[in-house]
Amino acid sequence: xxxxxxxxxxxRLVEPGRPVEEQLVERPEPGPGEVLVRVGAAGICRSxxxxxxxxxxxxxxxxxLGHEVAGTVxxxxxxTRRPGEGERVCLHYLDTCGTCPACASGREQxxxxxxxxxxxxxxxxxxxxxxPARNAVPIPESTSFAHxxxxxxxxxxSYHALRRARLEAGDRVAVFGAGGLGLSAxxxxxxxxxxxxxxxxxxxPPLEIARQLGARPxxxxxxxxxxxxxxxxGRGVDVxxxxxxxxxxxxxxxxxxxxxxxxxxxxxFAGGVDVRPYAELIGREAELIGVSDHLxxxxxxxxxxxxxxxxxxxxxxxxxxxxxxxAVNGALDRLEELEAEGRAVIVP
Ligand SMILES: [Zn+2]
Ligand SMILES: [Zn+2]
Numbered sequence: 334x335x336x337x338x339x340x341x342x343x344x345r346l347v348e349p350g351r352p353v354e355e356q357l358v359e360r361p362e363p364g365p366g367e368v369l370v371r372v373g374a375a376g377i378c379r380s381x382x383x384x385x386x387x388x389x390x391x392x393x394x395x396x397x398l399g400h401e402v403a404g405t406v407x408x409x410x411x412x413t414r415r416p417g418e419g420e421r422v423c424l425h426y427l428d429t430c431g432t433c434p435a436c437a438s439g440r441e442q443x444x445x446x447x448x449x450x451x452x453x454x455x456x457x458x459x460x461x462x463x464x465p466a467r468n469a470v471p472i473p474e475s476t477s478f479a480h481x482x483x484x485x486x487x488x489x490x491s492y493h494a495l496r497r498a499r500l501e502a503g504d505r506v507a508v509f510g511a512g513g514l515g516l517s518a519x520x521x522x523x524x525x526x527x528x529x530x531x532x533x534x535x536x537x538p539p540l541e542i543a544r545q546l547g548a549r550p551x552x553x554x555x556x557x558x559x560x561x562x563x564x565x566x567g568r569g570v571d572v573x574x575x576x577x578x579x580x581x582x583x584x585x586x587x588x589x590x591x592x593x594x595x596x597x598x599x600x601x602f603a604g605g606v607d608v609r610p611y612a613e614l615i616g617r618e619a620e621l622i623g624v625s626d627h628l629x630x631x632x633x634x635x636x637x638x639x640x641x642x643x644x645x646x647x648x649x650x651x652x653x654x655x656x657x658x659x660a661v662n663g664a665l666d667r668l669e670e671l672e673a674e675g676r677a678v679i680v681p
Contacts, residue, residue, distance in 0.1 A: 339359065339360055340357045340358065340360055341357070341358060341359075341360040341459055341460040341461050342355060342356075342357060342358075342460055342656060342681075343355070343357075343358045343397040343458060343460070344356075344397065344398060344399070344458040344657075344658055344679075345358070345396060345398070345458075346384055346385060346391060346395060346396050346398055347394060347395045348394065349384070349385065349386065349387025349391075349394075350385075350386065350387050351385075352385070353385060353398060353658055353661060353662060353665070354395075355656075355657065355658040358397070358459070360460070360461055361462070361463035362408070363408050363409060363410035363463055364411075365410050365412045365413075366410060366411075366412055366413055366465055366466055367410040367413065367463055367464060367465055367466060368406045368408065368409050368422075368463070368465075368466045368469050369406070369407055369408040369409075369410075369461055369463050370402070370404040370405065370406055370407065370422060370424065370457075370461065370462050370463075370464060370469060371404050371405045371407045371460065371461055372399075372402060372403075372404040372457045372459060372460060372461060372462055372656075372679075372681050373404040373421070373478030373482075373680070374403050374404070374477070374481070374482040374653075374679065374680050375399040375401060375402045375403075375456070375457035375458050375482055375679045375681075376399075376401030376402075376482045376483045376485070376486060376487075376676055376677075376678050376679075377664045377665065377668070377676065377677045377678065378400065378487070378676075379578075379668050380452075380486075381398050381399075381665060381668075382665045383601075384398060385398075385665055386669065389601075391451075391452045391453070393453075396451075396452075396455065396456075397451065397455040397456050397457075397458055397459050398451045398452075398456050398458045399451040399456035399457035399458035399679070400426040400452060400457070400485070401457070401482045401483055401485045401678075402423070402426075402450065402451075402457030402462060402482055402485065403421070403422065403423040403472065403481035404421075404424075404457070404462070404478060405419065405421055405422070406418055406419065406420045406422055406469060407461070410466075414466075416466065416469050416471055420469075420471050421474075421476075421478070421481075422469040422471055422472060423470050423472050423481035423484065423485055423632070423636070424450060424457065424462070424464050424468050424470075424485060425468045425469075425470060425485065425629045425632055426449050426450040426451065426456075426485060426486070427441065427442065427444075427447050427448075427449055427450075427468075427629075428447060428448045428449070428450070428454065428464070428465055429441040429444035429446070430444055430447070433445060439628070439630075441628060441629065442625050442626040442628070450462070450464065450468075457482075458656065458661065458679060459656075459681075460656070460681055467629070468629070470629075470633065470636070472636055473636060473637075473639075473640040476636065476640060479650050479680060480639060480646035480647070480649075480650060482678055483513065483646060484517075484635045484636070484639065484644075484646065485632070487512075487513040487514040487517055487649070487676065488514075488517040488521070488635055488644070488646070488649070489626075489627035489631055489632060489635060490576075490599050490624065490626065490627055491515075491518035491521055491574065491576065491599070492517070492627065492631050492634065492635060493599075493624055493626065493627035493628065494574050494576070494597040494624040495518065495521055495522055495525060495572070495597070497597050497623075497624050498572045498573075498595040498596075498597040498622060499572075499595060500522060500525045500526075500572050501526070501571075502526030502527075503527075503528050504522075504526075504527050504570075504571035504572050505527065505528055505529055505531075505569075505570040505571050505572070506522040506529070506530045506531070506570060506572045506573070507530075507531040507532075507533055507551070507561055507570040507572070507573045507574070507586065507589055508522065508530060508531070508532050508533065508543075508573075508574045508576065509533045509534075509553070509557075509573065509574065509575045509576065509577045509582040509585065509586055509600075510534060510575070510576040510577030510578070510600060511532045511533070511534040511539035511540055511542065511548075512534075512539060512577075513649050513676045514576035514599065515532060515534070515574075515576050515577070516539070516648055516649045517644070517649060518574045518576060519532055519548045520546055520547075520643070520644050521644065522572070522574070523546075523547050523548075524638055524643045524644065527572075529565075530547065530548045530549065531548060531551045531561055531565075531570065532544070532548035532551065533553045533557050533561070533582070533585070534550075534552075534553050534577070535554050540552075542648045545648070546645070546648060549564060551564060553582070553585075555581075557582075557585040557589070558584075558585045558586075558589040561585075561589040565591075569589050569591035569594060570590060570591060570594060571590075571591050571593070571594050571595070572594065572596075572597070573586035573587075573589055573590060573594065573595070573596040573597070574596075574597050574599065575596060575598045576599050578600025578601050578602045579602055580602060580604060580605070582600070583596070583598060583600075584606060584607070586598075587613045587619070588613070590617060590619045591617075592618065592619070593617070593619065594619045594620075595620045595622055596619070596620070596621050596622060597622045597624050598621065598622065598623055598624060599624040649676055650676050650678055651676060651677065652677050653677070653678050653680045654677055654678070654679055654680075655680070655681070656679050656681040661679060664677040
């Protein structure tokens with residue numbers, strides 16, 4: 334192997350608070366039970382902006398970021414049976430032990446030994462990435478790498494949120510935040526049989542996209558809950574999905590609930606939220622539910638829906654950028670300014 338083949342380009346977080354840097358690093362080799370994947374696409378996520386800013390931990394540094402990844406298997410480690418070389422795959426970002434009590438009970442997101450691609454182990458903002466073979470899920474021929482990559486985080490989280498909220502056919506649903514997660518949540522709620530889906534945002538362009546995807550747009554802001562009540566004949570919603578990551582939208586979601594309603598909170602923000610226990614929870618038997626990550630077992634559902642056109646990723650993935658530090662730092666800046674509409678995806 335020549336020196337050029339043994340290295341690869343990677344975008345790495347060197348120090349929180351500083352731009353990510355392009356570095357030449359050693360190209361990884363797959364160990365037993367692992368595969369080496371040539372990256373076809375890697376999403377740029379709000380979490381990455383948090384890692385860069387130091388508002389969420391990532392490391393040990395320097396670390397190649399990128400937890401939303403799809404590509405082609407180019408090498409398999411000893412004892413790896415599937416997927417095989419040449420297979421197109423998307424990557425589940427949590428590498429869990431598989432045997433601890435959390436893993437054994439199907440709650441793998443609480444595995445104490447879990448590592449996460451692009452957060453605590455080298456991720457996909459590189460030419461190649463090494464992962465356990467079981468994390469590499471084959472994707473349909475018609476599914477693009479960019480679409481598969483973004484399904485690995487925002488779409489999967491949205492799906493997990495709806496499952497946590499126990500969405501049932503005939504439910505009225507409000508989705509707070511019509512960005513990458515929200516536009517997935519709108520479509521998945523419809524696929525799950527929602528009677529109607531209201532998309533709530535303060536920005537006009539994402540609301541228009543949500544409308545095209547079958548949601549009823551509701552202007553966000555101070556009176557959002559009242560507008561939702563008015564739009565539902567005073568009933569309120571059975572399920573609220575909060576992906577905007579704001580104190581005010583969690584409040585609006587609580588206020589917009591029907592009796593027995595459930596709020597699934599997946600948006601992250603610092604600080605607290607006031608809850609009036611009787612009026613908002615006890616008296617309505619309402620639930621406020623946390624949503625953490627998603628499960629490997631949820632990924633095949635998403636791939637199938639995308640293949641059959643129930644889930645459209647083109648409105649979610651808005652643009653691609655090259656594997657270059659300037660372009661990616663620029664995309665992260667836009668996420669921090671909350672300007673971004675939909676997702677930017679790195680295509681090396
Ligand atoms: Zn993400
Ligand atoms: Zn475990």
